[in-house]
Amino acid sequence: MGVHGDELKVAITAPPVDGQANAHLVKFLAKQFRVAKSQVLIEKGELGRHKQVKIIAPQQIPTAVAALTE
Numbered sequence: 029m030g031v032h033g034d035e036l037k038v039a040i041t042a043p044p045v046d047g048q049a050n051a052h053l054v055k056f057l058a059k060q061f062r063v064a065k066s067q068v069l070i071e072k073g074e075l076g077r078h079k080q081v082k083i084i085a086p087q088q089i090p091t092a093v094a095a096l097t098e
Contacts, residue, residue: 029060029092035078036092050074053081062087 029038042052050070058065061083073079 029056029090031092031095034096036096053079057081057083060088060090060093 029036031037038053038056040049040052040056042048054065054068054070057068061068063083063086067084069082069084071080071082
Protein backbone atom coordinates (compact mmCIF):
# COMPACT_ATOMS: atom_id res chain seq x y z
CA MET A 29 0.00 0.00 0.00
CA GLY A 30 1.35 3.41 -0.93
CA VAL A 31 0.54 6.84 -2.28
CA HIS A 32 0.30 7.20 -6.07
CA GLY A 33 -0.56 10.79 -7.01
CA ASP A 34 -3.70 11.68 -5.09
CA GLU A 35 -4.74 8.04 -4.78
CA LEU A 36 -3.82 5.17 -2.54
CA LYS A 37 -2.41 2.22 -4.48
CA VAL A 38 -3.04 -1.25 -3.05
CA ALA A 39 -1.66 -4.42 -4.67
CA ILE A 40 -4.03 -7.38 -4.36
CA THR A 41 -2.87 -10.88 -5.31
CA ALA A 42 -6.36 -12.35 -5.77
CA PRO A 43 -7.63 -12.65 -9.35
CA PRO A 44 -10.44 -10.30 -10.42
CA VAL A 45 -12.82 -13.24 -10.81
CA ASP A 46 -16.18 -13.57 -9.04
CA GLY A 47 -15.39 -10.61 -6.78
CA GLN A 48 -12.34 -12.28 -5.21
CA ALA A 49 -10.14 -9.21 -5.61
CA ASN A 50 -12.79 -6.97 -4.07
CA ALA A 51 -13.20 -9.37 -1.15
CA HIS A 52 -9.45 -9.37 -0.54
CA LEU A 53 -9.35 -5.58 -0.78
CA VAL A 54 -12.13 -5.24 1.79
CA LYS A 55 -10.40 -7.70 4.12
CA PHE A 56 -7.06 -5.89 3.74
CA LEU A 57 -8.54 -2.44 4.35
CA ALA A 58 -10.56 -3.68 7.33
CA LYS A 59 -7.37 -4.98 8.91
CA GLN A 60 -5.44 -1.76 8.17
CA PHE A 61 -8.17 0.49 9.60
CA ARG A 62 -9.06 -1.97 12.39
CA VAL A 63 -12.74 -2.20 11.54
CA ALA A 64 -15.14 -5.00 10.66
CA LYS A 65 -15.35 -5.96 6.98
CA SER A 66 -18.95 -4.70 6.98
CA GLN A 67 -17.59 -1.19 7.68
CA VAL A 68 -15.60 -1.14 4.41
CA LEU A 69 -17.84 -0.16 1.51
CA ILE A 70 -16.88 -0.04 -2.16
CA GLU A 71 -18.95 2.93 -3.29
CA LYS A 72 -17.72 3.22 -6.90
CA GLY A 73 -15.67 1.09 -9.25
CA GLU A 74 -16.65 -2.37 -8.09
CA LEU A 75 -15.89 -3.76 -11.55
CA GLY A 76 -12.92 -1.52 -12.36
CA ARG A 77 -9.34 -1.00 -11.26
CA HIS A 78 -9.98 2.40 -9.66
CA LYS A 79 -12.34 2.34 -6.71
CA GLN A 80 -13.87 4.77 -4.28
CA VAL A 81 -14.01 3.18 -0.84
CA LYS A 82 -15.69 4.36 2.34
CA ILE A 83 -14.42 3.28 5.78
CA ILE A 84 -17.00 3.73 8.53
CA ALA A 85 -15.59 4.80 11.93
CA PRO A 86 -11.93 3.80 11.42
CA GLN A 87 -10.11 2.87 14.62
CA GLN A 88 -6.69 3.56 13.08
CA ILE A 89 -5.41 5.61 10.13
CA PRO A 90 -2.54 3.89 8.26
CA THR A 91 0.55 6.02 7.59
CA ALA A 92 0.06 5.93 3.80
CA VAL A 93 -3.48 7.27 4.18
CA ALA A 94 -2.40 9.98 6.62
CA ALA A 95 0.12 11.13 3.99
CA LEU A 96 -2.76 11.80 1.56
CA THR A 97 -4.44 14.19 4.00
CA GLU A 98 -1.36 16.39 4.46
